[in-house]
Amino acid sequence: MMMKKKRSVMHSIAAAPHIFWAILFIVLPLIIVVYYAFTDDTGAFTFDNILSLEDYVPIFVLSLELSVIATFICLLVGYPLAYIMAKAKPEHQKIFVMLLMLPMWTNLLIRTYSIMAILDDGGLLNTILGTSMHIVGTKGAVIFGMVYDFLPYMVLPIYTCISKIDKHMWEAASDLGCNTVQVITRVIFPLSMSGVISGVTMVLVPSISTFYISQKLGGGTFELIGDTIERQFVTGAYNVGGAISLVMMILILISIGVMNRFSEEDEGGIII
Amino acid sequence: MAKLIELKGISKSYDGEKVIDGMNLYIRDGEFITLLGPSGCGKTTTLRIIGGFETADEGSLYFDGVEISEVPAHKRHINTVFQKYALFPHLNVYENIAFPLRLKKKPEEEIKKRVTDMLKMVALSGFENKSVSTLSGGQQQRVAIARALISHPKVLLLDEPLGALDLKLRKDMQNELKTIQQAIGITFIYVTHDQEEALSMSDTIVVMADGEIQQIGTPTDIYNEPKNAFVADFIGESNIIDGVMLEDKRARFSGHTFDCVDGGFEKNEAVDVVVRPEDVDVVEPERGMLIGKVTSVTFKGVHYEIIVDIKGFKWMIQSTDYVAPEATIGLYIEPEAIHIMKKSKYSGKFGDYSSFSDELDQLSDADTAEEF
C-alpha cells in the first residue's frame, strides 16, 4: 500500500511543470485582466469600467445576434453535410474529411480576405455579373463570412459523432417502424447531440469574438465586440478593454458550462 | 401449420464472395426455428434478408404468400432483437419500449397499458424510468425483447441474442425465451452458433455451412440422423470413419463388419460412418468388435472421455467406467448406434480425435491443451 501511494505521488510530479505553467501563464494573466477591469489609470480600485459597459450593450447585442444567426446557419447547412459524409463509403469519407480540413487549416485571414475580394464593390462577383451590388459592409456579408470561416468546425464534430453511432441503431429504428425521416429525427439527431453541442460551441465562440471578419466584411460600418476590445487595447485603454474582455469571457464560459452539462449528461448515459 | 415465410432461391454475395447460395427454406407459423452454423456460414445474412436490412441478389422472399423482397424494414410485420440489443441510449426503459407505439401515434393510455403489460411479461416491472445504460446485460436483453414484441409482430428475429451473457444467465434466458414464444405463439427465428442452445430451444433446426443448408429437422432428427459429416461433427461429438456399405444393413469399417439399421445404398458404396462417443461400450478385449489402445483419459465430471487408437484412427468414447491409459480395450457397438451417411464434400475433414477439439471455435486452444 505504502509503496503504491509513494509511486503514485512520484508520478504525479510529472504534472508539476504543467501545473506551474498553468498557474503562471493561464491563471495569473486572467487575474491581471480582472485587476485591470477593476482599477483606473492610477491603479485605484473602481467600478467605473464595469459601469461604463452600459454603453457597449448594443454592441454586445449585435455581436450576439450576428454570431447566433451564423451558428444557426452553420448547423442548418452543416448537419446534413455531416450526415451525408457519415453515411458515405469509408474511402470517400476520408476524402471528404480532408476536403473539410484543408480550408480549416488555411489561415483565417486568407479565407476571410478571399471572400472579401469576391464580394467587394469592385470585386469579382460584381465584375462577372456586371452589377454594382453593395455587399461588403452589410450584416449579411459578416454573417456569410462567419459561416464560411467556421462551417468546418460545425461539420467535423457532428460527423465524428454520427459516424460513431452503432449501425444497429439505424436498423433498430427502422425495424421498429421509423421511416427514413423519423430515423433521423427520433434516433440519430438525439444521439448526435454531443457533436451538435461541441459544433455550436466551436462556431459560436470564435464568431462572437471575431474582429477580423467584421473589419474586412463589415467594411468599417459597424463594430462588433471583438473590434471594441481590439480598439481599446490598441489605443491603450486597458481598463475598459479588460472589463469588456472579462464580461465576455464570463458569459462565454458560463454558456459553455451549461452546454457541457447537457452533453455530459447525454454522454454519461451512453458510457455507463 | 401454414407456411408464413418462404425463401426461394435466395443468393447473396459480398465483394464477389457468395455468403448465401441458392437457399430455399420455408418457415411455419408459430414455430421456433433456429439457424445454426459456424461463423461465416450465412445465417446472420439470411436473418438480415428476412428482417429487411439486406436485399438478396437473387431469389425472392414471401411473407404470408405475398412477395416482400422490396418492402423496407419498417413496413414489415417482423421485428428484430439485435445482437447487442441496440437500445436507444437517449431514451429510458419505458420510452424504448413505447418507441414503436409513439411512431404510430397511439393514445397515451393505450401506450401505458401495453408497455406495463410488456414489462410484466419480461419481469421488469418497476424499471420504467431507469436509463437503459444502467441495466445489466440480461435486463437490456429483456428490454430489447419487450421493445421488439410490443407492436405484435408476426415474426421475431433473434440474432445471437444470448451471446453477450454469461453461462448461467444464458441458460435462464433460454428457458424464458421458449416460455415467451409459447405464450404469445408467434414465430421465432433464432440465429446461433451454439449447438446446445439450438438443441434445447428449437422446434426446427436449420444447419448451415458455407452459405448452404446442410440439414433441416427436429433437434432429435438432427442429432440422431445427421445427413453428412459436417452436421455430425457440428452437432455433438462424433467419430466419423470411412466405411463401405457391403449390402443393406451390413457395413464394414475399421477392419470389422458390423450389423446396422441403415439401407438403400449401392453395393460396396463408400460411405461415412458416424458413431456417437456415448454409444460405444467398453468391454474386455476378447469380447470387443474392435480392439485398441487407450491414449488418453480425461475426467469430465459425469463421464470419462477416453481416446482410443484403433488402427491409427483416434476414437472418442464417453464412459462412466474408468480405464487406465495405455490399456488395451475392446469396443462394442450396437447396430442402432451406427449411422451411415452418403459421402459429401465434408468427408474426411472431421471425426478423427487425434487432434481433438471441444468446440469448433476453440481449435487452437484445445490443441495445446491435449499435448499436456
Add this chain to the structure above:
Amino acid sequence: MKKYASRIYLCLVFAILYIPILTLMLFSFNNTESTANFTGFSLEWYIKLFNDENAFIALRNTLILAVSSSLLSTIIGTAAAEGIYRMRSKWLKNAVNSVTNVPMMNPDIVTGVSFMLFFALLVALLGIDDYDSIGFGAMLIAHTTFCLPYVILSVLPRINELGESLTEAALDLGCTPVQAFFKVKLPNIMPGVLSGMVMAFTLSLDDFVISYFVSPSNFQTLPLLIYSMTKKTVKPDMYALSTIIIITVFTLLIISNIKSFKKSDKVRRKKGGKA
C-alpha cells in the same frame, strides 16, 4: 434520387468552400494589380515576393516559433498527461483539467489580451525598458500555453487506453518507474504524442489573434505579415504568399493522409487474410 440529391448538396457546399480560395490562387498569377479582372498569366507577384526580405524573415520567425513551441508544449503536455493520469484526487484532476482547458474554451481575443496585460505588467515590474528584448520569449510562452491543452487532449486518452498492465510488467521485469515510462509506456503512446505535436505545430503556425496582441515590433510571423498586407490596399503579392501557404498545407495534409490510407489498407488486407 436521394443519392443524387445528397451528391449535389455535397458538391454545392464544397464548391462554396473552395471557390474563394481557388479564385485567390488564380489571381496570384495575374499580370496586373487587379484582383477582379484576370488580364493575363504572370509570375510577377511571386518574383516580387521572393525578393521581399520581410516575407523571408516572417517565414523564418514563424517556423522557429512553431517548432520551439510545439516541442515545448509536447514535452510539458506529455508529462502532464502522465501526471494527471496518476492523480488519485478526483478534485485535483478536475481542477487541473479545467484550468488547462481554459485557453481552448476562451475566445482567442481574451487569451491574447490577458497575455498582453500580463507581459505589460511584467515589463513594468522588472523594469525592462524594451519589450522587444523579451519579445520572442513572450511569443513562445503564449504559443506554448494555447497549444498545451491540445497536446494533453491527444495524449491522455492513449494513456488511459493503455492502462497499467504494461508498466507493471516492466516494473516486474526490473525497470525503475522512470525507465518503465521511457522504455515501455512512451513508445506505446507515441502516436498520441506525435499527433499532439503536429496539432501544436499547426496551431502555432496558424495563430493570428493571440500573436497580434503579444508580438513585439521586431518579431513578425506570417499571419501578422498577411494582416499588415491586408491593412493597405491588397496587391496580388499577398495572394501569392497565401497561395504558397495553402499549397504547403495541402501537400502536408495529403502526405499525412496517404500514410494513413496505406496503413488502413494494410490492416484491411491482414484482416482479409485471416478470415
